[in-house]
Every structure is written in structure tokens, then in C-alpha cells.
Amino acid sequence: MPYVNIKITKEGNVTAAQKQQLIEGATELLHRVLNKNTATTVVVIDEVDTDNWGxxxxPVTELRKRPAE
Amino acid sequence: MPYVNIKITKEGNVTAAQKQQLIEGATELLHRVLNKNTATTVVVIDEVDTDNWGxxxxPVTELRKRPAE
Amino acid sequence: MPYVNIKITKEGNVTAAQKQQLIEGATELLHRVLNKNTATTVVVIDEVDTDNWGxxxxPVTELRKRPAE
Amino acid sequence: MPYVNIKITKEGNVTAAQKQQLIEGATELLHRVLNKNTATTVVVIDEVDTDNWGxxxxPVTELRKRPAE
Amino acid sequence: MPYVNIKITKEGNVTAAQKQQLIEGATELLHRVLNKNTATTVVVIDEVDTDNWGxxxxPVTELRKRPAE
Amino acid sequence: MPYVNIKITKEGNVTAAQKQQLIEGATELLHRVLNKNTATTVVVIDEVDTDNWGxxxxPVTELRKRPAE
Structure with missing residues (x-):
């Protein structure tokens, strides 16, 4: 019955297949560690604009402009 | 003074009138059960892409492709 | 499949029966307005200390000390 | 290491510079009050449609149509 | 830089070691699927009273009293 | 009308006065940057156990045991 919220920046091209892997992986993690029922585990992914994440x-938008150290 | 966050999948056509009913209904619910002040009750609705909800x-996108049981 | 999060201040004595009414009420609201499946609707209630809510x-702790207007 | 989530209605034109000020300001606030490490403070801004905020x-969409009091 | 929030019911005895496994597992998941930087991935676990989760x-408190089907 | 959620680890002794400064500061920030109405700005502070934050x-509990670099 767990609820997992994953927030990531909206960058590159996160595919539906990758989102599926996140959903599967988070659901399995809760099952493996705490024996939670996978059938009722909910995962919600939020993609956040890089202007809106600091x-x-x-802001991440600014960080991405900086030369790699 | 309650804060209510309603997360739903972005499917079909959720109208402004339906969202208004959710806002009214949640506000009334807190008033009816706990006598909360309706004037300062905040309701925020998040609509989540079906790829992003599992x-x-x-993912819900995959669930919707399956034949009804 | 909706997820509803209700945040209220931890004041008075919110009983298990009242929490049950909030859970039922929010679940019914989503079903009534958007025909959502009640079986998979999740409701989570957070009770927040009055020092931690402004x-x-x-802070609500301070507001409660003020004479009623 | 704090995490700050700022939710505002999507109205007017919130610029990247204003978002940067929110990110800087929230990060400084946590540092000033609690001496938190600014390097690991995360700020996420959510902009919410006025139909989805009550x-x-x-709904805020309706409030904006009303004459100023 | 992802932020992961895991909400579970407060039941049984979730140990610090299990929480560590959740933190490690969620951090690795984001790295494996999206190549996210593990150093800045934040995981927050919320344990919710069974009266407060429906x-x-x-409420889960009531569900736990029911005989297994 | 903004809603601000501040999550910090439960460490040291965060006083009611410090929480009040966070509430005031976040409310002022939104007013200064976006001219938001302070009267309806809500701030909620969550204090998270160091076992539950990674x-x-x-986990922060482990980080705190490590010698300073």
C-alpha cells in the first residue's frame, strides 16, 4: 500500500520505458525490503522544469550552463 | 485552514466544472467533519500523465491497453 | 486510482471515527465527480503541530492566543 | 539538506529571474535561521493552473472574475 | 538531483537498517535508469499512522481487523 | 495564496521562535518576489527523523557519525 513520489528535472528525453522501469523498480524495492503488497503500491513521477528546480x-537551468569542473 | 492535495491521472476531459466540484466537495468535507473554516481551506489538484502514474x-498507460477482465 | 492528501493542524482531539469520515468522504467525492474506482483510491491524513503551520x-500557535475578533 | 516546495498559481508571467530569486531566498532563509548547508538545499517550484487551485x-479562476472588493 | 518521497504505514517494526535499504535502493534505481547523480539524490520516508491512511x-486500522480472505 | 512546504531533519532543538522566523521569511519572500497576498500564504514545516532522510x-543518522572531512 505504499505511495512513492519521484521528482526529477525535465531534461533529456525520459522515455515511457524508463518511467516504467522507475515504477517497477520502486514497487519491487518496497516489496523486497518491507514485503509490501505490490498490487496496491502507487508510484507517481513528477517532471519539473529546470527553471523550477534549485x-x-x-536554478538547474543555470547549473547546466556552467563548464564541467 | 486545511490543505488538500488531490492527485488524479490526466485522462478523459476533466472540466473546470468538475474541478470546481472537487474543490467545493473537499472544502465542505473538512467543514462537516472537523468544523474547519472554509474561508482558508486550500485545495490543489494535480493531473498526472498516465505514463507517470503506476x-x-x-504504468496506467499500459493498464488502459489491457482488455477489461 | 486517485491519491488524496489532507493536511490539518493537530488540535483538539481528532478521533479515529472522524478520520474515517474524511477517508470515506474524500473517496466518495472522487467517485461522484469523476467516477473514480473507490477500491484503489488512497487517502493520507497528515496532522501538523500548530508551531509548524503558519x-x-x-504560526497557528500564536493565532490561537489572540482574542477572537 | 532541507527540501522546500513552493506552490503558486500559474498567473501573469513568472520569469526565470523571479524563480531564481525564490530559489535563492528560500535557500538563504534556511541558512540564516537554522544554519543549514546551502550546497544541499533543494527548492522545487510548482506552478498550478488557476482551475486546479481553490x-x-x-477555484482561483472564478475568484479572478469577481470585482475587487 | 532527484527527490524521492516514500510513504508507508507505521506498522510492525521498520528498522533503521530497512530504511537504509530503501534509501540505498531508491538512490540506485534513479542512477541505474536515468543516470542521476547519487550524491545529490534525496530520499525522505514518511511513516503514517494506520488511522490516517485509507x-x-x-482506514488501514479497520482493514487489519478483518479476517484474511 | 502560495503554499510552502519546508522539510528539515529533526536535529538539535528547533525552537518555536525559529519556526516562526521560517514562516515569516517564506511568506515575505513570496510577497517580495511575486507580490503574493501574505494573508493567505500557508507555510507547513515537516521535521523528519534522521533515520528517514537520506x-x-x-541515512543522515549515518552521515552524522562520520568524522568531519
């Missing part, structure tokens, strides 16, 4: 006080 | 380890 | 820039 | 039981 | 319109 | 695949 880390270290800087 | 149950039972399967 | 409105108008003021 | 207060006082009324 | 499925099918029924 | 970064880099490691």
Missing part, C-alpha cells in the same frame, strides 16, 4: 541556491 | 508496478 | 506569516 | 471552496 | 474508503 | 544513498 540546488545550492541556483 | 499501480501494481505497471 | 498562515499570514504567523 | 480557496474558500472556489 | 484505501478503498476504509 | 542523501547520497546514506
Amino acid at each position: 540546488i545550492g541556491g541556483v | 499501480i501494481g508496478g505497471v | 498562515i499570514g506569516g504567523v | 480557496i474558500g471552496g472556489v | 484505501i478503498g474508503g476504509v | 542523501i547520497g544513498g546514506v
Whole structure:
């Protein structure tokens, strides 16, 4: 019966197949670790614009412009 | 002062009138059960792409392709 | 398949029966308005300490000390 | 290491510069008040359609049509 | 940079070691599927009282009292 | 009308006064940057056990045991 919310930045091309792997993987993880019922496990993926996600006080849009260290 | 978040899959055509019914209904529910002040009750509805919602380890997009049991 | 999250302040004595009414009511609301399957609707209630909830820039703990207007 | 989620209605034209100010401001706030490490503070901004946000039981779309009091 | 929130019911005795497995597993999942940077992946686990979690319109507290089918 | 959710680890002794500063600060931030109405801005603070928060695949409880680098 767990509920899992995965938030990622909307970058590159996340395919439906990759989302399916996230849904399967998160559901299996809860089953493996806590023996949760897979049938009622819910996974919701949010894709967030890079302007709307910040880390270290800087939007990801800006981080992506910086040269790799 | 409650905050209610309703997450649904983005399917069919959820109209503005239906969303209004959800907002009204959730606000009334909190008032009826807990006597909460309707004036400051906030309701936020999230519509989630069917690729991004999984149950039972399967994306809703895939579930909708299966024949009804 | 909806997911509903209800956040309320932890005040008074919210009983298990009242929580049950919130769970039933939210589940019915989604069924009535959008014909959602009640069997897979999930409702999660969060009770938040009044120190941890603010409105108008003021914690609810402080609001409750003010004389009624 | 804090996580801050800011939900606002999708109205007017919220610019990337304004979002950057929200990200900076929230990160600084956690540092100033609780001495949190800014490097690992995450801020996520959600912009919500006015049909999908209600207060006082009324969608914001409807509130915006009403004459100012 | 992903953020993962795992909500489970507060039942049995979920140990710190099991929580560690959830944190590791979710972090690895995002790395394996989307090549996300593990260093900045955040996982937050919420344990919810069984009175406060409902499925099918029924609190989990009540579901647990029912005889197994 | 914004809604701000601040999640922090439950460490040290976060006082009611500090929580009040977070509530005030977040409310002012939204007003300053986007001219949002402070009266209806809601801030909710969640304090999360260090066993339940992970970064880099490691629970904060474990991170705190490590010698400073």
C-alpha cells in the first residue's frame, strides 16, 4: 500500500520505458525490503522544469550552463 | 485552514466544472467533519500523465491497453 | 486510482471515527465527480503541530492566543 | 539538506529571474535561521493552473472574475 | 538531483537498517535508469499512522481487523 | 495564496521562535518576489527523523557519525 513520489528535472528525453522501469523498480524495492503488497503500491513521477528546480541556491537551468569542473 | 492535495491521472476531459466540484466537495468535507473554516481551506489538484502514474508496478498507460477482465 | 492528501493542524482531539469520515468522504467525492474506482483510491491524513503551520506569516500557535475578533 | 516546495498559481508571467530569486531566498532563509548547508538545499517550484487551485471552496479562476472588493 | 518521497504505514517494526535499504535502493534505481547523480539524490520516508491512511474508503486500522480472505 | 512546504531533519532543538522566523521569511519572500497576498500564504514545516532522510544513498543518522572531512 505504499505511495512513492519521484521528482526529477525535465531534461533529456525520459522515455515511457524508463518511467516504467522507475515504477517497477520502486514497487519491487518496497516489496523486497518491507514485503509490501505490490498490487496496491502507487508510484507517481513528477517532471519539473529546470527553471523550477534549485540546488545550492541556483536554478538547474543555470547549473547546466556552467563548464564541467 | 486545511490543505488538500488531490492527485488524479490526466485522462478523459476533466472540466473546470468538475474541478470546481472537487474543490467545493473537499472544502465542505473538512467543514462537516472537523468544523474547519472554509474561508482558508486550500485545495490543489494535480493531473498526472498516465505514463507517470503506476499501480501494481505497471504504468496506467499500459493498464488502459489491457482488455477489461 | 486517485491519491488524496489532507493536511490539518493537530488540535483538539481528532478521533479515529472522524478520520474515517474524511477517508470515506474524500473517496466518495472522487467517485461522484469523476467516477473514480473507490477500491484503489488512497487517502493520507497528515496532522501538523500548530508551531509548524503558519498562515499570514504567523504560526497557528500564536493565532490561537489572540482574542477572537 | 532541507527540501522546500513552493506552490503558486500559474498567473501573469513568472520569469526565470523571479524563480531564481525564490530559489535563492528560500535557500538563504534556511541558512540564516537554522544554519543549514546551502550546497544541499533543494527548492522545487510548482506552478498550478488557476482551475486546479481553490480557496474558500472556489477555484482561483472564478475568484479572478469577481470585482475587487 | 532527484527527490524521492516514500510513504508507508507505521506498522510492525521498520528498522533503521530497512530504511537504509530503501534509501540505498531508491538512490540506485534513479542512477541505474536515468543516470542521476547519487550524491545529490534525496530520499525522505514518511511513516503514517494506520488511522490516517485509507484505501478503498476504509482506514488501514479497520482493514487489519478483518479476517484474511 | 502560495503554499510552502519546508522539510528539515529533526536535529538539535528547533525552537518555536525559529519556526516562526521560517514562516515569516517564506511568506515575505513570496510577497517580495511575486507580490503574493501574505494573508493567505500557508507555510507547513515537516521535521523528519534522521533515520528517514537520506542523501547520497546514506541515512543522515549515518552521515552524522562520520568524522568531519
